[in-house]
Each structure stands twice: as C-alpha cells, then as structure tokens.
Amino acid sequence: MSTNSFKFAGGRNSGAKNWYMQRITGILLVVVLIGHYILMHATPESGHTYKAVMDRLHQPAWKVIDMAFVTLGLWHGLNGLWNVIRDYEMKPIMTTVLYTVLVLIALVFWFIGLNTILSF
Amino acid sequence: MKVTLNIRRFNPEKDEKPYRKDYEIDVPETFRILDCLDKVKWDIDGELAYRRSCSHGICGSDAMMINGKNMLACQVLVKDFKKKYITIDPIPSLPVIKDLIVNMDSFFKKYEVVKPYLISKEQPPVKERLQSQADRELIDEAVNCILCGACSASCPSLWSNENYLGPAAMLKAYRFIFDSRDDAADERLDIVDTTDGLWRCHTIFNCVEVCPKEINLTWHISQMKKKCAMREL
Ligand code: SF4
Numbered sequence: 451m452s453t454n455s456f457k458f459a460g461g462r463n464s465g466a467k468n469w470y471m472q473r474i475t476g477i478l479l480v481v482v483l484i485g486h487y488i489l490m491h492a493t494p495e496s497g498h499t500y501k502a503v504m505d506r507l508h509q510p511a512w513k514v515i516d517m518a519f520v521t522l523g524l525w526h527g528l529n530g531l532w533n534v535i536r537d538y539e540m541k542p543i544m545t546t547v548l549y550t551v552l553v554l555i556a557l558v559f560w561f562i563g564l565n566t567i568l569s570f
Numbered sequence: 571m572k573v574t575l576n577i578r579r580f581n582p583e584k585d586e587k588p589y590r591k592d593y594e595i596d597v598p599e600t601f602r603i604l605d606c607l608d609k610v611k612w613d614i615d616g617e618l619a620y621r622r623s624c625s626h627g628i629c630g631s632d633a634m635m636i637n638g639k640n641m642l643a644c645q646v647l648v649k650d651f652k653k654k655y656i657t658i659d660p661i662p663s664l665p666v667i668k669d670l671i672v673n674m675d676s677f678f679k680k681y682e683v684v685k686p687y688l689i690s691k692e693q694p695p696v697k698e699r700l701q702s703q704a705d706r707e708l709i710d711e712a713v714n715c716i717l718c719g720a721c722s723a724s725c726p727s728l729w730s731n732e733n734y735l736g737p738a739a740m741l742k743a744y745r746f747i748f749d750s751r752d753d754a755a756d757e758r759l760d761i762v763d764t765t766d767g768l769w770r771c772h773t774i775f776n777c778v779e780v781c782p783k784e785i786n787l788t789w790h791i792s793q794m795k796k797k798c799a800m801r802e803l
C-alpha cells in the first residue's frame with residue numbers, strides 16, 4: 451500500500467465469466483444440498499442404514515449426482531477462497547504459490563471424492 | 571466561535587514520522603474548514619501544507635479526511651460539526667508528500683487506463699455532436715465528477731489491493747461507455763471487466779458516502795457489471 455506502484459493487470463480474462471460460474475455453481479449447490487437434507491435428515495423412510503446407502507451408491511444416477519456434488523462444492527468453495535485471496539495485494543510469486551496450493555487441494559480432494567464414489 | 575483543529579503533520583525533510591498538532595482558532599461559524607486551514611497557515615504556522623485552488627467545490631484539489639471522513643474542506647462549514655474539536659488527515663491510502671498533500675500519481679494512472687476521452691469513429695461534425703435528452707440523462711451524474719479522489723481513497727478494496735482501479739476511474743469508464751457519442755464502449759468494457767476492475771467492487775458504498783458531488787458510484791459500477799454480464803450471454 452501507498453507505494454504508488456500501480457500496475458494494471460487487466461485484459462486477460464473476463465471477470466463476468468467468473469461471476470457467472472460462481473453463481474451457477476452456487477445455485478446448483480443449493481439444489482443438491484436441499485436434496486441431500488431431505489434425503490438424509492428429513493425422511494427416515496428413504497433409508498439411512500448402511501445397506502440402504504450402499505444400494506443407492508451402486509446406482510449410476512446416484513454416482514453422477516454425488517460426483518457433481520463433490521466437483522461443484524470444491525470448485526465453488528476454492529474459487530471463492532481464490533477471490534478473497536485476490537482482494538489482497540501480494541507479490542506475484544506469492545499469488546502463484548497460493549494458486550498452486552488451491553489447485554493441489556482441489557485435485558487431491560477431487561480424486562479422493564471420486565475414488566470413494568466410484569469404488570462402490 | 572472557538573475551534574480546535576487537530577492536524578496530522580508530516581514534513582519528510584524534518585520529521586522522522588508523522589505527528590498530530592492542535593491549533594486553536596477563533597472563527598465565525600460560517601467559516602469553512604478550508605478557511606480555518608487558511609487562518610492557521612496565515613496567522614499561526616506558515617509551514618502547514620495543503621492543496622486548494624478554487625475554494626468552491628469545483629477543482630477537486632482539497633479532498634482530505636475530516637473527522638474520519640473524506641470530504642472537500644471547502645464544502646463543509648464549521649457549524650456543520652457538533653464538536654468543535656476537528657481532526658484533519660490527508661486522504662488515506664496514497665503516499666503523503668507533506669502534511670495534507672498526497673501523491674495522486676497512481677490515482678491518475680488508473681484514470682488514464684480507462685481512456686478518459688471521447689473516441690468517435692465518425693467524421694467530426696462541423697458544429698457540435700448532438701445528443702438526445704434521454705441519452706444525456708444516462709451520464710448526468712457521471713459527468714459531475716471533479717476527480718477529487720475522495721471516493722477511491724475511501725474504498726477498502728483499494729486499501730487492500732493497490733492494483734484495483736477504484737471507483738473514480740470506473741465512474742469515468744461509465745461516463746464514456748454510456749455516452750451515445752462514444753464508439754469505444756466495448757474497448758472500455760474489456761478494460762473494466764477484469765478482476766482488478768469491476769469485480770473487485772464488493773458494493774461497500776464508502777465511495778457513495780463520501781462523494782462531495784453526491785454521485786452514486788456503486789450504482790454506476792453495477793450498471794457496468796450488468797453490461798459485462800449481458801455481454802457474456
Ligand atoms: S466520484 Fe465524487 S468522490 Fe470520486 S473523484 Fe469524483 S467527485 Fe470525487
């Protein structure tokens with residue numbers, strides 16, 4: 451701050467695209483989350499036993515929904531965190547390091563998530 | 571009426587760090603803060619440095635932080651303040667040159683980034699470039715900006731990231747993007763549709779609160795956000 455070192459980095463990518471993606475993933479997450487709550491917390495008759503859950507996880511449709519849940523959640527959350535980070539001015543190297551860390555977190559958790567879902 | 575001005579002083583040639591000093595003066599209640607500063611400078615301490623030119627809210631040179639809020643010293647009266655102990659600081663986030671004078675280089679660099687001039691692809695007309703009343707209404711507020719810097723210097727997004735263009739520069743972008751006589755709207759939208767442009771605005775409204783010309787900056791920024799979002803569809 452207060453160094454007068456302003457550099458305009460713009461012109462690379464549209465911020466509007468990012469804005470849309472954050473909203474779209476957000477809305478989808480709300481839908482999936484409501485579904486999740488109804489299924490897992492509000493309707494005991496849908497079956498919460500180990501066996502019932504396993505049966506669901508064996509159906510391809512449920513696999514797709516769960517994979518979407520993992521992907522959307524990771525993207526929305528980490529992209530949000532990235533936006534917060536970018537609110538602060540930091541050295542380019544620091545930005546690159548933090549970006550790499552976020553991408554790694556995304557990849558690792560995505561892999562674990564997908565691996566779990568697909569192993570049934 | 572007795573008034574005490576508590577002014578943040580700093581002379582880089584003499585002082586290691588800024589300090590605050592009280593000045594007690596006796597002035598009519600219709601005096602503006604600028605008149606009070608003049609009185610201090612002329613009668614008490616000739617070294618006090620601040621910018622001023624028109625004294626009538628037109629040139630935008632005397633934006634400063636008075637009682638914690640950015641405003642034009644020539645636009646507020648002593649009687650506007652309940653307590654007669656008034657603090658005066660330079661506008662925040664810009665490097666201080668001396669006392670209340672800040673270096674506005676980065677402010678004007680950002681201003682230049684949005685191409686603050688008419689770009690018309692048409693042959694210049696013999697007389698003037700006409701505009702309908704409805705078209706002019708779109709930029710009625712935006713053209714009133716006097717580039718005092720009060721808004722940008724009050725913006726937390728800009729405090730934490732100096733690369734953010736800030737409200738004043740973006741208002742200028744709006745002023746041309748929505749001007750029916752200008753042909754470079756897309757060019758300018760490309761400039762502001764970036765993470766260090768429009769999308770760094772988190773609608774905090776500090777700029778709106780401080781603008782001495784009562785310009786609703788956040789509304790103008792939102793109009794450009796909308797335009798950028800529509801452009802992507
Ligand atoms: S928009 Fe208002 S506060 Fe900002 S520079 Fe212009 S006149 Fe000053």
Ligand code: FES
Nearest residue numbers: 625627629630644
């Ligand atoms: S001195 Fe010109 S705006 Fe205050």
